[in-house]
Amino acid sequence: MSHMSASKLPPFEYYEPATVEQASKLLDNHGDEARVLAGGIDLIPRMRAGTVKVTQVVSLQRVNGLDYMRRSTAGGIDFGAMTTLHALERWEDLRVGFGALYDAIHQITSVQAKCMGTAVGNLCVATPASDVAPALAAYDAGILVAGPKGERRVPLPEFYPAYGCTALGPGEIVTGVEVPAIPKGHGAAFLNLVRTHADIAKVTVTAAVVIADGLCKQARIALGAVAPTMFSAEMAEALLEGEEMTHELIRAAAAAAARETRPIDDLRSTAEYRRATTEVLVARALHKAAGRARVSAANWGADRGPSGEGVTR
Amino acid sequence: MSTDLSVVGRRLPAYGAVNKATGATKYSVDMCEPGMLVGKLLHSPHAHANIRSIDKSRAQALPGVLAVISWEDIPQKPFNPSVQDWGLHDTSNEINDMYVISEKARFVGDVVGAVAAVDEATAVEALRLIDVEYEVLPAVFDVLDAMRPGAPVVHDSFGSNVSRSFGFAGSRGDVERALGDAPVVVGETFKTSKQFIQALEPLNCLAEFAPTGELTVWMPVQRPLVFRKKIAELFELPEAKVNVICEHAGGFFGEANWSVAPICVALAKQAGRPVKLEYSRLETGMNCASRETYVITGTLGVSAKGELTAVKEDVIVDSGAYFNRSAACTVVHMADFTGLYRCPNVSAKATAVYTNVPMASGFRGYGGPPAFFALEQLMDMAAEKLDLDPVELRLRNVKRLGDFGHAFPLETDTHAAVIRLGAEKIGWEEKRARPKVDGDVRRGVGVAAYYDVSGGQPFERFDRNLEMQLNEDGSVTVIINHPDGGMNLLGTCAQLIAEVLGIDYQDVHFVHGETEGKLWDGGMAANGGLYTVGNAVVRAAHSLKAKILAEASARLGVPMDQLALRNREIRLKAAGSADFVLGTPVLSLRALADDAIYKALDGSRSLAIIEAYHPTANPNPVGAAFADLAVDIGTGVVKVEKLVLVHDIGRAINPATVEGQLQGGISMGLGYGLFEDPAIGPTDGVMRGGDFNTYRLASPLDMPEVEVVLYEDPAPSGPFGGKGVGMCGVHAVAPAIANAIYHAVDVRITELPMTPEKILEALGGRQL
Amino acid sequence: MKKQVLTFKVNGLSHDAIVTPNMTLSELLREELGLTGAKESCGVGECGACTVLVEGKPVLSCSALAIAARDKEILTIEGLAASVGKKPGELHPIQQAFVDYGAIQCGFCSPGMILMAKALLDENPGPTREEVQEGLGGNLCRCTGYVKIVDAVLAAADVLRKEAGT
Numbered sequence A: 001m002s003h004m005s006a007s008k009l010p011p012f013e014y015y016e017p018a019t020v021e022q023a024s025k026l027l028d029n030h031g032d033e034a035r036v037l038a039g040g041i042d043l044i045p046r047m048r049a050g051t052v053k054v055t056q057v058v059s060l061q062r063v064n065g066l067d068y069m070r071r072s073t074a075g076g077i078d079f080g081a082m083t084t085l086h087a088l089e090r091w092e093d094l095r096v097g098f099g100a101l102y103d104a105i106h107q108i109t110s111v112q113a114k115c116m117g118t119a120v121g122n123l124c125v126a127t128p129a130s131d132v133a134p135a136l137a138a139y140d141a142g143i144l145v146a147g148p149k150g151e152r153r154v155p156l157p158e159f160y161p162a163y164g165c166t167a168l169g170p171g172e173i174v175t176g177v178e179v180p181a182i183p184k185g186h187g188a189a190f191l192n193l194v195r196t197h198a199d200i201a202k203v204t205v206t207a208a209v210v211i212a213d214g215l216c217k218q219a220r221i222a223l224g225a226v227a228p229t230m231f232s233a234e235m236a237e238a239l240l241e242g243e244e245m246t247h248e249l250i251r252a253a254a255a256a257a258a259r260e261t262r263p264i265d266d267l268r269s270t271a272e273y274r275r276a277t278t279e280v281l282v283a284r285a286l287h288k289a290a291g292r293a294r295v296s297a298a299n300w301g302a303d304r305g306p307s308g309e310g311v312t313r
Numbered sequence B: 001m002s003t004d005l006s007v008v009g010r011r012l013p014a015y016g017a018v019n020k021a022t023g024a025t026k027y028s029v030d031m032c033e034p035g036m037l038v039g040k041l042l043h044s045p046h047a048h049a050n051i052r053s054i055d056k057s058r059a060q061a062l063p064g065v066l067a068v069i070s071w072e073d074i075p076q077k078p079f080n081p082s083v084q085d086w087g088l089h090d091t092s093n094e095i096n097d098m099y100v101i102s103e104k105a106r107f108v109g110d111v112v113g114a115v116a117a118v119d120e121a122t123a124v125e126a127l128r129l130i131d132v133e134y135e136v137l138p139a140v141f142d143v144l145d146a147m148r149p150g151a152p153v154v155h156d157s158f159g160s161n162v163s164r165s166f167g168f169a170g171s172r173g174d175v176e177r178a179l180g181d182a183p184v185v186v187g188e189t190f191k192t193s194k195q196f197i198q199a200l201e202p203l204n205c206l207a208e209f210a211p212t213g214e215l216t217v218w219m220p221v222q223r224p225l226v227f228r229k230k231i232a233e234l235f236e237l238p239e240a241k242v243n244v245i246c247e248h249a250g251g252f253f254g255e256a257n258w259s260v261a262p263i264c265v266a267l268a269k270q271a272g273r274p275v276k277l278e279y280s281r282l283e284t285g286m287n288c289a290s291r292e293t294y295v296i297t298g299t300l301g302v303s304a305k306g307e308l309t310a311v312k313e314d315v316i317v318d319s320g321a322y323f324n325r326s327a328a329c330t331v332v333h334m335a336d337f338t339g340l341y342r343c344p345n346v347s348a349k350a351t352a353v354y355t356n357v358p359m360a361s362g363f364r365g366y367g368g369p370p371a372f373f374a375l376e377q378l379m380d381m382a383a384e385k386l387d388l389d390p391v392e393l394r395l396r397n398v399k400r401l402g403d404f405g406h407a408f409p410l411e412t413d414t415h416a417a418v419i420r421l422g423a424e425k426i427g428w429e430e431k432r433a434r435p436k437v438d439g440d441v442r443r444g445v446g447v448a449a450y451y452d453v454s455g456g457q458p459f460e461r462f463d464r465n466l467e468m469q470l471n472e473d474g475s476v477t478v479i480i481n482h483p484d485g486g487m488n489l490l491g492t493c494a495q496l497i498a499e500v501l502g503i504d505y506q507d508v509h510f511v512h513g514e515t516e517g518k519l520w521d522g523g524m525a526a527n528g529g530l531y532t533v534g535n536a537v538v539r540a541a542h543s544l545k546a547k548i549l550a551e552a553s554a555r556l557g558v559p560m561d562q563l564a565l566r567n568r569e570i571r572l573k574a575a576g577s578a579d580f581v582l583g584t585p586v587l588s589l590r591a592l593a594d595d596a597i598y599k600a601l602d603g604s605r606s607l608a609i610i611e612a613y614h615p616t617a618n619p620n621p622v623g624a625a626f627a628d629l630a631v632d633i634g635t636g637v638v639k640v641e642k643l644v645l646v647h648d649i650g651r652a653i654n655p656a657t658v659e660g661q662l663q664g665g666i667s668m669g670l671g672y673g674l675f676e677d678p679a680i681g682p683t684d685g686v687m688r689g690g691d692f693n694t695y696r697l698a699s700p701l702d703m704p705e706v707e708v709v710l711y712e713d714p715a716p717s718g719p720f721g722g723k724g725v726g727m728c729g730v731h732a733v734a735p736a737i738a739n740a741i742y743h744a745v746d747v748r749i750t751e752l753p754m755t756p757e758k759i760l761e762a763l764g765g766r767q768l
Numbered sequence C: 001m002k003k004q005v006l007t008f009k010v011n012g013l014s015h016d017a018i019v020t021p022n023m024t025l026s027e028l029l030r031e032e033l034g035l036t037g038a039k040e041s042c043g044v045g046e047c048g049a050c051t052v053l054v055e056g057k058p059v060l061s062c063s064a065l066a067i068a069a070r071d072k073e074i075l076t077i078e079g080l081a082a083s084v085g086k087k088p089g090e091l092h093p094i095q096q097a098f099v100d101y102g103a104i105q106c107g108f109c110s111p112g113m114i115l116m117a118k119a120l121l122d123e124n125p126g127p128t129r130e131e132v133q134e135g136l137g138g139n140l141c142r143c144t145g146y147v148k149i150v151d152a153v154l155a156a157a158d159v160l161r162k163e164a165g166t
Ligand SMILES: Cc1cc2nc3c(=O)[nH]c(=O)nc-3n(C[C@H](O)[C@H](O)[C@H](O)COP(=O)(O)OP(=O)(O)OC[C@H]3O[C@@H](n4cnc5c(N)ncnc54)[C@H](O)[C@@H]3O)c2cc1C
Pocket: A035, A036, A037, A038, A039, A040, A041, A042, A043, A044, A060, A081, A085, A107, A108, A109, A110, A113, A116, A117, A118, A119, A120, A121, A122, A123, A124, A125, A129, A130, A131, A132, A133, A168, A172, A173, A174, A175, A198, A199, A200, A201, C044, C045, C046, C138
């Protein structure tokens, strides 16, 4: 039981490149022996516990140009790989315009973890239980990747091909995230279940809908902690799209989403509980999202911002 | 409440708080000694295995390794960390079944070896080089499975896993007949959980032998002098050659596993260098002692008038891999279960059983929290059958003056008033009557009562011996071996002493952090710190006062009864008045002390006394908790909105300290009730909830609104009327929550922790 | 493993230390500099006992690399009072409030709590009770049940606002 007594970090070489190209090159040269360090709040404890074993650590902390937050010209939001969760949480544009994403970040209990940890680091850990990944996925976020073969944009659900894995190839680094502008009639809601506030989620749900002319034009139901990876409940989404979001339809969609889960028993919960409560949370999130979408449709163009989400807590 | 007290009853800063706030306080985990080696433990990956062979040669050969030990290198003396075979307590039901390191692993994580090396990397490498050949044995993790014939036997010498069966000595009357006659009988089986202490300071020890053979041990320990004797016995050292140092510790909630230090000492002995052994959080989690897990079958008989006629308990104790405190905790548990209320017919019996999980021990509240979890739900079940309000049923059954507590008659009659006050604070009547349905949630309110002791008397002796001296500057120093673990015992004692001697509480100093040079003291346990140590220092202060006044009387030529101590001065009683406060100051305490040393022509003398105190009473603190909560019927999630706890403290010497004890206890009670869970695998015995990622403590956001109310009615035998508090916050929180859940959704959760999963299942699935 | 000479400031004083990449910030502070005020309780970022301020931001020193502190300014509990001009023996208002309100029991969590409270009040000088609970959400205490800690932070906020004249 060696993991019980480990506490100091094993030896490794440490690099502080100044550019993305240098970082990418270092990663490429060292292959599986190397890891990127962003805030380190996930990586360092794992290295101390011996669950991640690498000999080369490439810090992004002094790479220029990765710590940014800005509104895109189209009205969406962009942020960089070194932008901390804390900075995002305090960004007015995000809080007002992307309320479900704000909620997902805000509910992370440890302020220190938010001050150190980056949103991109959160995504790159590739745990199925991330709260941030489903929230970003529900907003159709894209991951910006740079590497030896140039740059590309990966839609969020595709960023997770399998349990604990990302779509990053050798030498590739995430440089930032783009969240597109939200249309009129958009509403979203975040909900999760935890043992205690600071614990990892048992179930985490973000639902987003666009309602126009009384019909659901677009539905996003992103789920975490109920399958090997974060995923979108596509069958449930398909049920909703093009239809009026009645109570019955929401129930049916929630039931469909629950059927799409592949949960497990672990120390935090049981598969049965996760499936049952996915249905409850999806229904609640859809109701909330639809309500906000209607407000958005009604208030579009008014000063209160582009969406009806506003501040939810 | 009398108002002529000037220091007692004030909210003064806790002892040592300034040093703690500035980071200056050193805990044993902060200590280092020149040439110190790093100790590391080798744990069994198997839940149950004989060690066929253990080859240490490769580890020993690694440069930088100075000690490698296994069971062969440890004195093969069976011991029990919590048992003292010296007459301090009745040991007839106890078992000495441990070795510091044994040749059989009995739970996943049991220590099978240890190393000391120049640095951590070398030590970790050395662990890898120890070759252990295990003979893996079938294992058993569930206490009921362990009792079945043919179950794997954890301790071969017993032939089965049932180690002890014992009845409760306080059983009386004819319970079976009373149950047969009772118009209302309720019964249920409850399963409690293994809550771990998880103090924030990790378990650790630093041990060093001097060239002349004296041993110094730094470690967090609540009963240092008891521990010194045990370590002296184990390593065959004279007690006076062992010094155990613990000035401040990062949380005292029960005796943590004392094998940390023996292993560290064995390493230091073999290495010939100081060794520090620091447990990781997971190792701490596994070894920091847990509450006994109980399977409790309880039955109550109640008359038509709502009076208890029978209380019966049959309890199975899951000791885990070693017996430890199974007997003592369970005796108290049975006394709590059968003794909270008045009842003519009570009986209880216990069966202790071994399993292949980490051992249990004494943890804040002792056997109380499991007892009240079961008993107080049974009381609500009875109230429902009788169609009586749960508060009313309790009021009809609380003990009154003249009734006996755990062993002594009650000193005050407060329980009914305490329960009524709590009901008023929570808004009981309105909340019982309000609509339960509120969207997706159902609201409920619940009550649970508790009582406790103020020390171990007469079952276990925590006697006190101390020295108290008047310093030449007029201040007072107390020499007593009590480490500070955060309860502010010393600060509270300073207030008591200051009150008696008419000095400032800041003029009371303590020399308390090491066993060296200390008189014997039983250490901190059993809710008895303030009551027993407080009484001891009050007596000592009175003796010192008499000595001071005698000295002053001789100096001034004034009869002693004309003199008093106020404001660091000796005062002359005003003629014809009983009022010393207005008397004329005649001599400062400083001048008196100074003169006695420097100017006394017949020889310098320090004014000092030695106090030996053996407590001979034991007042019962009582209390009640009330929970107001909402259950989400879609998810089973319980949101506790408010907890009210009223505690009869006798007298709050420092109200802030008492409130703090109760508020902290409440946060533990909340975790016990709702989420703290070591998640021991039912098929592999692996403890998955051990570190802070997996074993969750309440964070600030998990706390409901908490209202703690102190009820004061001085206990005649207590120091200024004070009695116990430290363990009490935790007792009634889980059952109050359980009863409120029942009120909200009509399901009884009989197993701890009461997770949303269990609640949803009890509801028959999601309700939305 | 390459060793480096690291220059950084702790509590206002410049320091040089030879570090290897695998040294954590808490090891640098506790073992190299003897500043044991920052405690390690979990070592995995879950308890906040090891919190120090780096460039004014709260950092879990158990999960930060020492080497990343190059040229940075670190504040530990030992330097808090002096950082606001207090003389030796005087306390920072947050420390004073922790002492006065009974917010300290065993004290093992206190250095981390107090520094986190400072970071919180620097950012939000007038927090509500709930905002204080949120601000301290990543700090565990096994002793107090947090009630008096939150009381103390709210009281300190009042004092600090008065001192700042706002
Ligand atoms: C106390 C605590 C509470 C938490 N609570 C929550 C919660 O409630 N919900 C939730 O969703 N999360 C939670 N988290 C997770 C937290 O959000 C992440 O651990 C953190 O954001 C990781 O970011 P980092 O910058 O520290 O990543 P690092 O630790 O630096 O990196 C993490 C991983 O991502 C890789 N990586 C990082 N950046 C890049 C990049 N640009 N390109 C490629 N790979 C990269 C690293 O190599 C590493 O493998 C919590 C964490 C802690 C410590």
